[in-house]
Amino acid sequence: MDNARFGDLMEKGCGALGVTVGEDVPARLNRLMGELLKWNAKVNLTAITAEEEVVEKHFLDSLAVLPEVEGAGSVLDVGAGAGFPGLPLKMARPSLSVTMVDAVGKKVGYLKAVVAVAGLGLTGTKAVHTRAEGKPEAEGLPRADRVIARAFMDLPDWLDLAPAYLAEGGHVVAMLGKALSEEELKAQAEKRGLKLVSARSYRLPFSGAERQVAAFAK
Numbered sequence: 001m002d003n004a005r006f007g008d009l010m011e012k013g014c015g016a017l018g019v020t021v022g023e024d025v026p027a028r029l030n031r032l033m034g035e036l037l038k039w040n041a042k043v044n045l046t047a048i049t050a051e052e053e054v055v056e057k058h059f060l061d062s063l064a065v066l067p068e069v070e071g072a073g074s075v076l077d078v079g080a081g082a083g084f085p086g087l088p089l090k091m092a093r094p095s096l097s098v099t100m101v102d103a104v105g106k107k108v109g110y111l112k113a114v115v116a117v118a119g120l121g122l123t124g125t126k127a128v129h130t131r132a133e134g135k136p137e138a139e140g141l142p143r144a145d146r147v148i149a150r151a152f153m154d155l156p157d158w159l160d161l162a163p164a165y166l167a168e169g170g171h172v173v174a175m176l177g178k179a180l181s182e183e184e185l186k187a188q189a190e191k192r193g194l195k196l197v198s199a200r201s202y203r204l205p206f207s208g209a210e211r212q213v214a215a216f217a218k
């Protein structure tokens with residue numbers, strides 16, 4: 001997509017979501033889209049291949065959770081797949097230390113390759129090939145200020161797994177496709193000795209699809 005069109009979509013999308021990114025970020029995301037779609041022809045990374053949908057459903061949906069990540073120094077993206085939300089978050093907030101983990105070697109191969117592409121601004125981002133089972137040291141995974149996943153597990157399973165990766169004072173962030181009530185979120189948290197820190201719903205800016213993001217602390 002040409003950078004002007006891409007920049008337009010990003011401006012509208014970020015505006016609707018109430019998030020801001022640096023002015024160099026859209027062009028870098030556009031290059032990332034090029035890499036994603038090129039690799040997708042060889043490695044099964046995403047079923048979403050229409051460019052405007054990639055912008056909305058992968059990039060903007062990842063950036064929508066910036067408010068839940070602000071102030072953190074490190075993010076662990078579990079079941080990152082093609083790098084969502086980890087890669088857009090790193091591009092938007094370069095000082096974040098981002099680790100992405102996936103159980104499928106080919107996906108991690110893609111992640112390592114894009115991290116190495118000069119000019120994408122992903123230097124220092126880590127991609128780890130392992131199955132996350134709640135044993136960070138054995139799995140070679142760091143503990144992080146934000147342990148996040150999208151389209152990875154149902155909330156109960158996620159809340160069973162993710163706290164094992166939390167740094168002191170950190171938050172587990174759940175990106176949910178289907179909104180749950182605050183009572184349900186609190187009940188799921190309390191069952192595991194966790195606290196609900198925040199929960200909010202948002203809509204993707206072009207399709208209007210509903211999403212929810214919730215954060216939990218120990």
Ligand SMILES: C[S@@+](CC[C@H](N)C(=O)[O-])C[C@H]1O[C@@H](n2cnc3c(N)ncnc32)[C@H](O)[C@@H]1O
Nearest residue numbers: 079080081084101102103104131132150151152
């Ligand atoms: C539906 S994809 C979601 C990918 C990405 N988070 C997104 O939203 O586009 C789920 C990913 O989780 C990975 N996965 C499943 N179980 C895993 C585990 N225990 N540890 C690490 N990755 C896992 C799969 O290989 C797959 O790439």
